[in-house]
Amino acid sequence: MSNVLIAGAGPAGLTAAYELSKLGLNPTVLEADDQVGGLSRTVNYRGYRFDIGGHRFFSKVPLINQLWEEMLREDFLVRPRLSRIYYRQKYFDYPLKAANALAGLGPIEAMLIGLSYTKARMFPQADETNFEQWVVNRFGERLYEIFFKTYTEKVWGIPCNEISADWAAQRIKNLSLREAIKNALFGSGRAADGQVITTLIDQFNYPRFGPGQMWERCKDLLASRGHETVQGVKVERLRHRHGKVECMYGTSSNGETVELGADHFISTMPLRELILALDPPPPEKVLQAANYLRYRDYLTVVLMVKREEIFPDNWIYIHAPEVKMGRIQNYKNWSPVMVPDSSRTSLGLEYFLWEKDEEWEWSQDRLIKLGIEECTRIGLIEPSEVEDGTVVRMKKAYPVYDQHYTESVDIIRNYLETFANLQTVGRNGLHRYNNQDHSMLTAVYAARNIVGEKNDVWSVNTEMEYHEEVRQSSTKGDRLTPQRVAPPETAEKVIEAAFAKLDPLAMGVALGVVASLVLFWATTVLLLKGGPVVGPTLGLLDNFFLGYSVTWSGAFWGLAQAAFGGFALGFLFAWLRNWSLTAYAFLVQRSAEAKERGDLLDKV
Ligand SMILES: Cc1cc2nc3c(=O)[nH]c(=O)nc-3n(C[C@H](O)[C@H](O)[C@H](O)COP(=O)(O)OP(=O)(O)OC[C@H]3O[C@@H](n4cnc5c(N)ncnc54)[C@H](O)[C@@H]3O)c2cc1C
Known part of the structure; x- marks a missing residue:
């Protein structure tokens, strides 16, 4: 039985191990932290549970939905989604609703938005290489300025015209004409077989105790099959010879050196770290490419507030430029058990930073003070209502898509393909802005590659179809059971006949x-x-x-x-x-x- 060593116990690393265990191989996971789940962990602070951000579970990949269901079963809840934008001291529904936006912005602004939208549609910019151009071409200059620019720049920390349009194109696929017509003709409300079509924008799955519950459960399932997840071991070196990795070296939290060999290796470490850990080092060009890769860091200030209800949303986007925070999560609205006492509310204030920013170095107390000040300024709470607070910092939360990253990733990818028994997967592992589902899918592919399949992990989320509709069986009302929408064949035939061109x-x-x-x-x-x-x-x-x-x-x-x-x-x-x-x-x-x-x- 082949041994496989996996670096990282986030969704990708644990999924790889889970799939390998099903395939009859022997995986071991090494995790740098003392907790599993990576960016999708749940932190427990005095009974208050919170995510790094808020983690919706939604996917159009049936395999991933099956895995989630299989791991969590009855603890996989369906939750309604409510979110708004805070801008100019007002709240706007998000996704935007015309009447609500019109009421909030007033008729003159609405007219200007209409004019700038018409201009953008009639005279689109020919060059669409950056995010600003991409959004302006689709929404018009004015909507872009009001609803997209400030928040996007808070998240990414660089001007929108320096962000590659790639991620927008990657995460927001244009529907095919056929798909669009199908929805228009046959409706997206109810399919022919009686199943309700629901959109994942309105609701999502969520583990009862937060996303970390999924990954703790996965670790337990692995343990029950005899596969170890070793926490507190940071992989620092991968020794290789003749195109094969022989050994992973790490340091445990008590300072001991750990050395482990295996037949195959899967890394979910950030791509830059993986390249810098290779021993002997790769050619200069590859090292340089790795050093070009950038990551955006993230911290969340969590405030425990003595109030039963502050706002009904799961989260609010904060577009107001006068405060630094970008988003506020209200965790009890994700799952009621995220707070230990229903008379209390915990708010997660999200700050997107670079490690070199001065705020990154601020003490916990100073950050909590900032959080209280900002929440008070936008009228959410009174400072006296806050009874406790904590801060969690998360480095490398976002792989940055700047104008140079594709070239660097290509160089690294070509080099890594020279290894016979090393694969890199996951979000930072591929330097791809993936959600859990696609991070997991790359891991499943890597596991299957070890037993002889030939999957290209790099193509996930660039070439796959990515639609937002799922079917919900009307008999399983408490569960989202998504599958790819496969409309009845009659629909296909009707469309073909109705839309066939006449000569x-x-x-x-x-x-x-x-x-x-x-x-x-x-x-x-x-x-x-x-x-x-x-x-x-x-x-x-x-x-x-x-x-x-x-x-x-x-x-x-x-x-x-x-x-x-x-x-x-x-x-x-x-x-x-x-x-x-x-x-x-x-x-x-x-x-x-x-x-x-x-x-x-x-x-x-
Ligand atoms: C703010 C925010 C909100 C998000 N919201 C959603 C959402 O709503 N829905 C969704 O599906 N996804 C969401 N995501 C994305 C999701 O978190 C990631 O897709 C997913 O966690 C990636 O899994 P991964 O295993 O590839 O990487 P990670 O989660 O980063 O896990 C990597 C693991 O490897 C470990 N590691 C790193 N280096 C080493 C080393 N050298 N040695 C040993 N261990 C190492 C890390 O400690 C970590 O545990 C969000 C992400 C962020 C930042």
Whole structure:
């Protein structure tokens, strides 16, 4: 049985171990911290539980949903989502709702937004390489300034025009025309088999005791199968020879050196750290690429407040530039058991920083003071209501997508591919802005690669489809059971038939031939029948066909004109039908794309 060593017990590392255990291999996980879960951990402070941010569990990858269900079962709750934006002393629903935004911004601002949106759609910027251009092209300059710029810059710490448009394109896929039309024609409310289609924007899964519960459970499941997760060991060196890693070296929390060999190695360490840990070191060019990679750091100030209810949202985006915090989480609204006493509320104030920022070095007391001041300034609490507080700092929370990162990642990737038994996966492991689901999927792929599959972990979340709809079985009301939406085949057929283009030339010829033959046949039948007055009714057609009469010469004259007129009508009908269907499809796709981008801030 092959031994596999995994660096990191976050979602990716633990998922890799879990999958390997199913495949009959022998994984061991080494974790630097004294807690598992990585960025998806839950911290427990005097009975108050909180996340690093708020971790929604949602995925369109059935395999990942199955894994979550399998691990947590009845503790995997479905929670409603409520979130708003705080801006100019007002709260705006998020995802944005037209009436609510209009009421908050006033008619003049709304008109200016409309004008700038129209301008952006009519005259989009041709160059769309940075985030600012990407958003302005889709929302207009004014909406971008009001609802996207401040928050995005708080999170990333760099101007929006220095952020690569890659992540937006990666996390917000345009729907295919086919998908959009399907939704428009067959509705996104109820599918043909009676299942309710629900959008993951409105609700999400969440472990009863926070995201860390999932990863603690995973660790326990691994232990029950005899696989160890060693906490407090930071991997610092990977010794390799002839394209194979032989050993991982680490230091335990009590200072002892740990040396472990294995047949295969999986790393979820930040890509830069992995490269710098290789022994012997890689070529200079690879080292340089690793050193170019940047990470955004994060800290959360958690305030325990003596009040039962402060606001109903799960979280609020803080766009107000006068405060440093970017978002506030209200953990009891994620799961009621996140607080030990229901008469209390815990607020998680999120600050996005660089390690070199002075605030990063501030003492816990000073940060708590800042948090209280800022919450008071925006009118959420009174300072006297705060009875306790704590701070959690998390380095390398976000792999930065600046204008140079792709080149660096490519260089590193090419180099790492020369190793026969080393794979790097996960969020920082691939320097990819992945949520848990995609981080986990890369881990599953890596595990399966060890038993002979050939999956490309780098393609996850760049080439995969990423849709936000799931089916919820109406018989399992307490559980989100997402699967890829696979509309009934009839829907596909109806769309194909309804949207098939007509050939105007063929339609014209067909109608011309039919019209001319029918008229010629009717005229000759009447002529052959004879009588005192031949074809008085048909003769009325001379109103349409100049010089037509029910005579032998009229029959040929009518044949020619009906052929021409029928051709013109058929051609025009086909052309108009094609044009209106194209216009309809365009509008449907635009509106579907707008819906898809409706939660852009969630993805920042
Ligand atoms: C503020 C915030 C909000 C988020 N919200 C969501 C959300 O709502 N939904 C969602 O699905 N995802 C969310 N995410 C993303 C999610 O946290 C990550 O996708 C996920 O945790 C990545 O898992 P990972 O195992 O790749 O990396 P990590 O979670 O970073 O875990 C890596 C682990 O490796 C350990 N490690 C690192 N170096 C070493 C070393 N040298 N030796 C040993 N161990 C090491 C670390 O200590 C850590 O435990 C959010 C992230 C942030 C920062």
